[in-house]
Amino acid sequence: MTEPIAAAARAARDCTICAEHLPLGPRQVFRVSTSARLLIVGQAPGTKVHETGIPWDDASGERLRDWLRLDRERFYDESRVAIVPMGFCYPGTDVRGGDLPPRKECAPAWHPTLLALMPSIELTLLVGSYAQARYLAASRKASLTETVREFRDYTPRYIPLPHPSWRNTGWLKRNPWFETELLPYLRPRVAFVLRD
Numbered sequence: 001m002t003e004p005i006a007a008a009a010r011a012a013r014d015c016t017i018c019a020e021h022l023p024l025g026p027r028q029v030f031r032v033s034t035s036a037r038l039l040i041v042g043q044a045p046g047t048k049v050h051e052t053g054i055p056w057d058d059a060s061g062e063r064l065r066d067w068l069r070l071d072r073e074r075f076y077d078e079s080r081v082a083i084v085p086m087g088f089c090y091p092g093t094d095v096r097g098g099d100l101p102p103r104k105e106c107a108p109a110w111h112p113t114l115l116a117l118m119p120s121i122e123l124t125l126l127v128g129s130y131a132q133a134r135y136l137a138a139s140r141k142a143s144l145t146e147t148v149r150e151f152r153d154y155t156p157r158y159i160p161l162p163h164p165s166w167r168n169t170g171w172l173k174r175n176p177w178f179e180t181e182l183l184p185y186l187r188p189r190v191a192f193v194l195r196d
Contacts, residue, residue: 005034005117012088012110018103021091028088029055032114036082037193039115039124040064041131043163044087044102055083063164064127069187070194080194082118084111086130098167102130123156123193128163136160145175151182159186 013028029045040056048058056064056075065075075081087102088110094100111134115121126132129144135158141147147160154160162168162178172178 005032005114008032008110008113008117012114015088015106015109017109018089018105021103022089023092024050024090026089027053029053030085030088030114031055031076031078031081031083032118033078033082034118035079035120036118037080037120037122038190039082039084039118039121040127041124041135042083042085042127043130044085044099044106045090046099047090050090055085059166060164063166067161067164067183067186068190070190074194082121084114086128086134107134123189124158126154126158126160128161132160145171148182149175149177151185155185155189159189161186 009030009032012030015028016026019026024047027045027050029049042056045055046058046060049055049061054076055061061075065072068075070081085102087106089103089106091100091103124135126135132140132144132147136147136154139153140160141150144160144162148162151159159182161182162171
């Protein structure tokens, strides 16, 4: 990692701006490099990812890698794939047992600096509504479903995706076009971006 981005990554890993709100304390989980061509912007780490410090190291990550047709080696090749979630640390759980939203302080504090130091990004995957709200802003549709269904409106720079959580299995069944239309577009696009 070259010096400016390494320094920015160190600063982000030392961040404590929302530490008092984090039930397990700060543990920033992200990956950046100046040579990365694919950027994945998700939500925030879950408890398993908090424990391992490896982004998407859970069942959601397995599903995401299947969507992208990437094995673990290529997915975790930091020289090609950057992973910068909306919240770098595990935010805790809500009363129903699901994860809380990403902390609102994180993305404004760190995304502009880190993304400015990654000039090679060709494609950004916006995984879930929080990433889509930040990066698509007023151009996103009325719902996540509509935004993802109209993915061509945001290409070639962005592709919006639902979160690959098991909680969204019902969504995937109700929206078969995701597998028949979006994935056949997504997979070759990712393969092209990660070309040798």
